Amino acid sequence: MTETAAAPLLEVSDLRVEFGNPRHGDVASVLNGVSYQVSAGETLAVLGESxxxxxxxxxxxxxxxxxxxxxxxxxxxxxKGEELLGADPERRRLLRGESMAMIFQDALSALNPVYTVGAQIAEQFRFRRGMSRKDAMVKAAELLDLVKIPNAAQRVREYPHQFSGGMRQRAMIAMSLALDPELLIADEPTTALDVTVQAQIMELLDELCRERTMGMILITHDLGVVAEVADRIAVMYAGRIVEEADAASLYAHPAHPYTRGLMASVPRLDGGGGQLDPIPGLPPSLSAIPPGCPFHPRCAHAEDRCRSELPSLRALDDPDATGDDHRAACHFAERFVGASPEEVLTP
Ligand SMILES: Nc1ncnc2c1ncn2[C@@H]1O[C@H](COP(=O)(O)OP(=O)(O)OP(=O)(O)O)[C@@H](O)[C@H]1O
Ligand SMILES: [Mg+2]
Known part of the structure; x- marks a missing residue:
């Protein structure tokens, strides 16, 4: 299939999702044209408020x-070039686990308390690979070892409640890797953990992705968490990507006032950056997204055009961009891309 040989691992284009019943007029436009791509071996962080x-x-x-x-x-x-929307459910089921896997936010509730951790990992080897119970448990122990759980051969027989929060998250990662997926989606994999454990889990995910040339989508609302591991960052607001760039450019030259707002609301690792300023106001109701730029009611720089015209996500001239295009959906992105954060935050 030569025409798909150069296709990215995952390509999401103009994705639109609604919730609610149009007949009752209570439709929430949750995704309003989301586009992003992930290549093999690349980590894309997806950031944005709740x-x-x-x-x-x-x-x-x-x-x-x-x-x-x-x-x-x-x-x-x-x-990998294959359209998944509308695909046969059986095909989708096969791809899940084998080709793409997801780690959920809450490892405690994702693990079943009545089975050993090992049995839960082994299940995939038994049902998808036809292995014996014994062989599958050996594989489960190998995976626990891979995610750096000490004494994996013993701990594989323990129950989830015997694992610490960090170890449960490691076990979830082990489970997601069992069938060797090419794409891993980690949805807030560290929110329930303390800061030191968060950093260890991030480091583990980063290492695993590199070793396996696995693509990863790392979902988080914590900018601090992704600094070390993301190759590219996409910032979401009200069901759209509002800015996307390689991680270094996004940190050095955030171009959307929303991204700048997110950055000003997290502590900097180097202790610099002065006081923390949360973004004023709240995200819009998705059943009544304001006209123009959806961020304009919260933006200190909004002008008339922002209240009427939806900005498209367009490439910016960022001389320091190290990799891909730096793109932002703000009418005045050029004004902000070279400015210091303070300049932009205080009009
Ligand atoms: N099953 C559902 N029924 C109705 N609305 C839903 C459902 N799932 C999600 N939504 C709505 O879709 C919107 C987007 O939700 P989503 O879970 O993708 O947010 P998120 O960016 O992951 O936030 P968080 O950081 O809190 O996890 C929210 O307004 C949410 O209320
Ligand atoms: Mg979420």
Missing amino acids: GSGKSVTAQTVMGILDTPPGRITGGSVRF
């Missing part, structure tokens, strides 16, 4: 969006 559509995008990619209430109303999800 409710911006990060998880719904991931669920649509995985084919696990609840439908109804969710409805995919447009766009495309291609995995």
Whole structure:
């Protein structure tokens, strides 16, 4: 298939999802044209406040969006060139686990308390690889060892409650890697963990992706968490990508006032950056997204044009961009891309 040989691992284009019932007029436009790509071996971090559509995008990619209430109303999800939206459910089921896997936010509730951790990992080898119980447990122990759980051969027989939070998250990672996926989606994999353990889990994910040339989508609302591991960052707001760049350019030259706002609201690792300023106001209701730029009611720089004209996501001239295009959906992005954060935050 030469025409797909150069296709990225995952290509999401103009994805649109609604919740609610159009007949009752209570439709929430949750995804409003989300596009992003992930290549093999690349980590894309997806950032944004709660409710911006990060998880719904991931669920649509995985084919696990609840439908109804969710409805995919447009766009495309291609995995190595193959269109997944509308694909046969059996094909989707096969791809899940084998080709793409997802780690969920809450490892405690994702593990079943009545089975040993090992048995839960081994299940995939038994049912998808036809292995004996004994061989599957050996593989499970190898995976626990791979995710750096000490004494894996013993601990494989323990129950989830005997594992610490960090170890449970490691076990979830082990489970997601069992069938050697090419794409891993980690949806807030560290939110329930303390800061030191968060850093260890991030380091582990980063290492595993590099070793296996696995593509990863790392979903988080914590900019601090992704600094070390992301190759590229996409920032979501109200169901759209509002800025995307390689990680270094995004940190050095954030071009969207929303991205700048997110950066000003997290502590900097080097202790610099002065006081923390949360973004004023709240994200819009997805059943009444304001006209123009959806961020304009919260933006200190909004002008008339921002209240009427939706900015498209367009490439910027960022002389320091190290990799891909730096793109932002702000009418005045050029004004901000070279400015210091303070200049932009205080009008
Ligand atoms: N099953 C559902 N029924 C109705 N609305 C839903 C459903 N799932 C998600 N939504 C809505 O879709 C929007 C986007 O949700 P999503 O879970 O993708 O946000 P998120 O960016 O992952 O946020 P968080 O950081 O809190 O996880 C939210 O407004 C949410 O209320
Ligand atoms: Mg989420």
